Amino acid sequence: xxxxxxxxxxxxxxxxxPRPRYKRKLSNYLLDKKLQxxxxxxxxxxxxxxxxxxxxxxxxxxxxxxxxxEKDLEALTKADASQEDFQERVASGLESExxxxxxxxxxxxxxxxxxxxxxxxxxxxxxxxPLFKVSMYFDRMAVGRLGVVTPLRQxxxxxxxxxxxxxxxxxxxxxxxxxxxxxxxxxxSLREAKNNADYRGEKQAELDEALAELDKHLAERKKQxx
Amino acid sequence: MSTxxxxxxxxxxxxxxxxxxxxxxxxxxxxxxxxxxxMAGLGIWVMKVANETTTVSMxxxxxxxxxxxxxxxxxxELPPVPMKLPSxxxxxxxxxxxxxxxxxxxxxxxxxxxVKVQIEESTMEMTPTLPKVPTDFxxxxxxxxxxxxxxxGKIDALEHGRSLILWVLIGTGLFLVLGLxxxxxxxxxxxxxPLFKVSLYLAKMKDGRFDxxxxxxxxxxxxxxxxxxxxxxxxxxxxxxxxxxxIKGVIAAAEAAGAGEHATVVxxxxxLKRKEKAIE
Numbered sequence: 001x002x003x004x005x006x007x008x009x010x011x012x013x014x015x016x017x018p019r020p021r022y023k024r025k026l027s028n029y030l031l032d033k034k035l036q037x038x039x040x041x042x043x044x045x046x047x048x049x050x051x052x053x054x055x056x057x058x059x060x061x062x063x064x065x066x067x068x069x070e071k072d073l074e075a076l077t078k079a080d081a082s083q084e085d086f087q088e089r090v091a092s093g094l095e096s097e098x099x100x101x102x103x104x105x106x107x108x109x110x111x112x113x114x115x116x117x118x119x120x121x122x123x124x125x126x127x128x129x130p131l132f133k134v135s136m137y138f139d140r141m142a143v144g145r146l147g148v149v150t151p152l153r154q155x156x157x158x159x160x161x162x163x164x165x166x167x168x169x170x171x172x173x174x175x176x177x178x179x180x181x182x183x184x185x186x187x188x189s190l191r192e193a194k195n196n197a198d199y200r201g202e203k204q205a206e207l208d209e210a211l212a213e214l215d216k217h218l219a220e221r222k223k224q225x226x
Numbered sequence: 227m228s229t230x231x232x233x234x235x236x237x238x239x240x241x242x243x244x245x246x247x248x249x250x251x252x253x254x255x256x257x258x259x260x261x262x263x264x265m266a267g268l269g270i271w272v273m274k275v276a277n278e279t280t281t282v283s284m285x286x287x288x289x290x291x292x293x294x295x296x297x298x299x300x301x302x303e304l305p306p307v308p309m310k311l312p313s314x315x316x317x318x319x320x321x322x323x324x325x326x327x328x329x330x331x332x333x334x335x336x337x338x339x340x341v342k343v344q345i346e347e348s349t350m351e352m353t354p355t356l357p358k359v360p361t362d363f364x365x366x367x368x369x370x371x372x373x374x375x376x377x378x379g380k381i382d383a384l385e386h387g388r389s390l391i392l393w394v395l396i397g398t399g400l401f402l403v404l405g406l407x408x409x410x411x412x413x414x415x416x417x418x419x420p421l422f423k424v425s426l427y428l429a430k431m432k433d434g435r436f437d438x439x440x441x442x443x444x445x446x447x448x449x450x451x452x453x454x455x456x457x458x459x460x461x462x463x464x465x466x467x468x469x470x471x472x473i474k475g476v477i478a479a480a481e482a483a484g485a486g487e488h489a490t491v492v493x494x495x496x497x498l499k500r501k502e503k504a505i506e
């Protein structure tokens with residue numbers, strides 16, 4: 001799979017300007033080479049083999065019919081030398097017909113392979129796309145960034161999987177938000193308690209330090225959840 | 227016998243192979259459908275050409291001349307055998323014995339009239355005309371019928387060849403469709419399997435459980451995707467660990483300062499317990 005962070009410019013970078021309009025490029029369709037090419041190549045080669053084998057069988061049968069006609073014609077015109085030219089003309093016509101059939105079949109075969117490959121590329125992209133997007137969110141989660149998850153594009157596959165991911169992401173995000181709120185309240189409450197209890201000395205300094213660290217931690221967490 | 231704590235061995239069954247019906251069937255049916263269309267379309271074309279070839283070849287075979295059976299029309303002239311008996315014996319033929327005398331009725335009777343027939347000569351032939359049989363007659367007849375049978379055999383072989391092509395096409399088509407269906411499901415299972423596994427972990431994470439993430443099975447696809455998931459999982463676990471560390475610090479400091487029984491510290495302990503349980 002391609003590195004999803006590469007497409008987003010890395011996880012650490014923060015976009016400053018307006019979001020650039022997404023441009024569909026042919027290279028973008030090949031997001032997960034291993035996954036997509038495996039399927040594309042398998043189906044394309046399989047179709048090629050079927051078309052090739054049956055095409056060869058068609059050519060072989062056609063050639064056999066032509067040879068039979070040529071042989072009969074040769075036998076008929078053997079006695080008459082004036083008919084030799086006619087026989088050669090017919091034989092040459094049959095041969096060129098058979099050759100034209102081969103070209104036609106090769107053309108159709110190549111067309112089939114090209115169209116099929118493009119179609120399969122788009123088809124597999126509908127699976128690789130959501131996986132790419134989820135991978136991108138996974139990379140953000142890895143550094144604790146739990147931003148908003150946007151829905152998939154219309155026509156994308158793996159909608160059920162994406163929904164499960166979305167629900168998980170939202171649940172983790174909500175829980176993190178809730179924890180942050182609770183810790184914030186605890187921070188306020190303990191600061192108030194500290195003032196009221198009038199703690200003294202080294203222990204108060206330690207508590208102050210711990211609360212300051214928690215405050216810093218919460219500020220960072222809020223930034224990540226934004 | 228396995229202990230209840232040990233993990234039961236994973237059994238692959240056909241039911242388990244189809245874990246993401248929509249995705250797996252879509253890709254498998256596309257492959258199967260495409261192959262069927264190709265096989266059917268090209269197969270019909272093959273049969274059409276094979277029929278033409280068979281018809282042409284049959285016509286060619288039927289046109290092959292066979293040695294003819296020689297006609298038996300020329301008769302051998304034999305001298306006619308006369309009906310006249312040979313008259314080597316100079317003695318006159320013995321007269322036929324006289325019939326016995328009819329008893330007299332007493333009426334005026336006419337004298338009895340008798341006819342004497344003697345066949346001396348006849349043109350009727352006693353022996354039939356024999357056809358003239360050529361010396362190589364038998365060889366020619368055998369040659370003729372051998373040729374006829376050889377041609378009939380060739381025609382049969384052509385018919386058989388045509389049927390063979392048809393049955394080979396049908397057999398190959400069916401084998402291909404069934405084989406592709408099985409292979410397609412197994413192939414897509416290697417993608418659906420990891421997705422299924424990740425889905426299970428996602429459901430756990432949704433419920434606030436961040437268990438250890440195990441590796442994929444050998445041969446599974448989406449290995450890179452799974453690595454991304456593992457880093458995400460580690461990231462969330464790290465978030466919990468960071469929280470735990472800070473909460474522990476605050477609780478320890480509060481306890482040291484004599485505020486260990488404060489309601490907020492009690493709440494923080496509960497939160498700590500919950501978070502620690504989540505990453506067990």
